[in-house]
Amino acid sequence: MENGISKHKEQRIEEKIAQFREGQKMEAVQEIIEFDKTPSDLKADMDRFVIGQDHGKKIVCTAIAFHYRRLGQALKKGLAESKGDIDIALRSTRTPKANIMIIGPTGCGKTYTGETASKLVGVSFVHEDMTKFSEVGYVGQNASDILVDLLLAAGGNPNVAQMGIVYFDEIDKIATETMAYKDVSGRGVQKGLLHMVDGSDNTVHIGKERIFLSTKHVLFIAGGAFENLDIIVKKRMARQGLAGNWRQFLMADDLVEFGMERQLIGRFPVRVVYDQLTTQDLKNIMIKSEDSALLAFRNDLDAWGINLDFTDDALSEVARRAEQEGTGARGLVSVLHRVLLEDMYCLPGNYTGKLVVDQTYVKERLG
Numbered sequence: 001m002e003n004g005i006s007k008h009k010e011q012r013i014e015e016k017i018a019q020f021r022e023g024q025k026m027e028a029v030q031e032i033i034e035f036d037k038t039p040s041d042l043k044a045d046m047d048r049f050v051i052g053q054d055h056g057k058k059i060v061c062t063a064i065a066f067h068y069r070r071l072g073q074a075l076k077k078g079l080a081e082s083k084g085d086i087d088i089a090l091r092s093t094r095t096p097k098a099n100i101m102i103i104g105p106t107g108c109g110k111t112y113t114g115e116t117a118s119k120l121v122g123v124s125f126v127h128e129d130m131t132k133f134s135e136v137g138y139v140g141q142n143a144s145d146i147l148v149d150l151l152l153a154a155g156g157n158p159n160v161a162q163m164g165i166v167y168f169d170e171i172d173k174i175a176t177e178t179m180a181y182k183d184v185s186g187r188g189v190q191k192g193l194l195h196m197v198d199g200s201d202n203t204v205h206i207g208k209e210r211i212f213l214s215t216k217h218v219l220f221i222a223g224g225a226f227e228n229l230d231i232i233v234k235k236r237m238a239r240q241g242l243a244g245n246w247r248q249f250l251m252a253d254d255l256v257e258f259g260m261e262r263q264l265i266g267r268f269p270v271r272v273v274y275d276q277l278t279t280q281d282l283k284n285i286m287i288k289s290e291d292s293a294l295l296a297f298r299n300d301l302d303a304w305g306i307n308l309d310f311t312d313d314a315l316s317e318v319a320r321r322a323e324q325e326g327t328g329a330r331g332l333v334s335v336l337h338r339v340l341l342e343d344m345y346c347l348p349g350n351y352t353g354k355l356v357v358d359q360t361y362v363k364e365r366l367g
């Protein structure tokens with residue numbers, strides 16, 4: 001009776017809290033299990049955010065929709081067999097996985113695709129930069145770090161964490177000695193990843209708790225620029241007398257020649273090559289994407305009661321300048337920032353209502 005609550009009540013409260021937790025635990029999981037979007041539905045949703053990359057998005061969306069549909073069906077069966085115990089269902093099911101590799105120049109939407117997909121499916125997303133592994137030369141402890149990141153992204157729900165998406169960024173930086181990265185020995189790092197990508201069981205210790213986490217159901221997406229990979233493919237095509245767009249002829253062999261371990265490449269069977277974004281793509285991002293840099297500036301100014309508007313030729317000018325930066329859609333942020341800097345600095349000034357930016361205005365600001 002220390003805190004004025006009777007033992008009986010305390011026990012009942014504990015039970016209620018446990019029930020509540022269990023309920024929440026299942027609710028979040030249920031959403032993923034019930035995933036039933038078709039690949040084309042998922043792509044249609046993704047088109048609202050990720051502009052261009054039509055062919056690539058088709059492949060990625062098909063792989064992701066199938067992964068979660070397959071997992072959902074398997075878990076439903078597992079739940080029926082385990083009388084509704086999700087922990088048992090997760091441990092006892094195994095589904096074939098088709099991890100994804102996205103190759104393409106910087107700022108073309110590789111990471112953004114993974115991130116957007118995770119939101120659309122309703123799963124947690126973790127972004128891991130592979131450069132940090134290439135620097136130390138091994139994966140080791142990082143496997144459980146990644147699992148902890150997933151757990152955090154899943155709001156502490158281990159079951160949700162185990163169904164998330166892990167995005168390996170700059171995967172090409174762990175290539176063994178190649179044309180592009182001469183001083184890095186990534187073999188150890190690549191071998192270390194195999195286990196995790198296949199599905200390894202781990203127990204992470206958090207305070208007094210020991211939490212079981214497996215990567216068995218985690219979908220891995222790897223992204224990288226793979227600079228000069230086209231040269232490798234084109235050389236092989238010439239040797240074999242093949243003609244056409246190198247992107248369609250990319251094989252595991254080419255990635256192996258680049259410096260990737262065959263075993264690791266084999267675990268990323270779905271491979272797509274994204275294109276460099278064109279000036280028109282960059283313009284479309286500002287016009288159509290529901291989450292663009294321009295929209296962010298618009299919202300910023302909206303908070304000051306200013307309605308920001310760009311004329312069509314101003315958007316073309318911004319897109320052209322951004323294209324020249326050679327950093328893909330990232331160029332939009334820096335160009336827009338330069339265009340709007342003066343206005344943002346002078347806020348609130350004597351602005352009222354509308355701020356219309358036309359081509360002359362853009363040219364003046366950018367010189």
Ligand SMILES: Nc1ncnc2c1ncn2[C@@H]1O[C@H](COP(=O)(O)OP(=O)(O)O)[C@@H](O)[C@H]1O
Nearest residue numbers: 049050051106107108109110111112285329330
């Ligand atoms: N195809 C695209 N459509 C819409 N926005 C994009 C696209 N590509 C990149 N972006 C924007 O640029 C940012 C950086 O892109 P990101 O996907 O991280 O590039 P990377 O291909 O280097 O991984 C994204 O957060 C997004 O805002």
Ligand SMILES: [Mg+2]
Nearest residue numbers: 110111169223
């Ligand atoms: Mg990226």
